[in-house]
Amino acid sequence: MSVSLRGADVRDIAFIMTCERRPGYEPFVGRWPQDKHRLRLADPEFTYLVGEAESHGIGFAILHRTWMRPQNLYLKRIAVHDAGRGHGKRLLSALTDWVFAKTDTHRFWLEVVEHNERARGLYRGLGWKEEGLVREGYFDDRLLRRGSFVQMSILSTEWRQ
Numbered sequence: 001m002s003v004s005l006r007g008a009d010v011r012d013i014a015f016i017m018t019c020e021r022r023p024g025y026e027p028f029v030g031r032w033p034q035d036k037h038r039l040r041l042a043d044p045e046f047t048y049l050v051g052e053a054e055s056h057g058i059g060f061a062i063l064h065r066t067w068m069r070p071q072n073l074y075l076k077r078i079a080v081h082d083a084g085r086g087h088g089k090r091l092l093s094a095l096t097d098w099v100f101a102k103t104d105t106h107r108f109w110l111e112v113v114e115h116n117e118r119a120r121g122l123y124r125g126l127g128w129k130e131e132g133l134v135r136e137g138y139f140d141d142r143l144l145r146r147g148s149f150v151q152m153s154i155l156s157t158e159w160r161q
């Protein structure tokens with residue numbers, strides 16, 4: 001099953017919001033309301049992509065670039081509709097190909113909730129490196145306490161190898 005990526009538009013927001021809200025995802029991935037997605041979609045700093053296989057959406061990714069860190073691209077969010085079926089691996093692999101082929105990114109990076117073992121396993125398996133702990137970097141609204149992220153990245157030179 002090969003995955004293709006296409007730029008998203010407002011018609012994809014419902015699918016993206018459904019993916020964000022799949023059962024069990026709440027501790028690991030942010031959820032924005034429709035208005036916030038509309039704003040981000042219109043913001044040139046953000047890129048929204050939908051991954052498709054056999055003409056069906058399997059997941060999405062949101063990328064963020066800022067002038068403050070040239071050639072660094074932040075993977076703001078990634079989620080698949082159906083977890084545990086290999087879709088995430090295919091989506092992230094296609095996404096990383098896309099990023100290094102279509103943009104001038106040198107360092108592609110992200111922050112993952114420390115106890116999100118599935119996502120950390122996915123990233124490590126595709127060659128991402130753990131850079132360190134972002135200590136108490138977010139507030140967990142469900143547990144009413146702070147949690148830490150692991151910061152990870154992959155460089156264009158590593159991906160080409």
Ligand SMILES: CC(C)(COP(=O)(O)OP(=O)(O)OC[C@H]1O[C@@H](n2cnc3c(N)ncnc32)[C@H](O)[C@@H]1OP(=O)(O)O)[C@@H](O)C(=O)NCCC(=O)NCCS
Pocket residue numbers: 025028029077078079080081082083084085086087088089090110111112113116117118119120121122123125
């Ligand atoms: C994280 C996510 C994108 C992974 O996609 P997925 O389709 O569930 O994962 P896959 O089935 O493709 O598995 C990919 C790899 O993850 C790793 N993995 C899967 N489950 C794992 C677990 N419980 N522990 C450690 N590694 C695990 C394996 O290395 C696996 O590769 P392999 O099958 O070749 O060994 C998906 O689960 C998701 O959308 N989760 C909710 C949102 C989220 O956490 N997003 C990431 C925010 S940083």
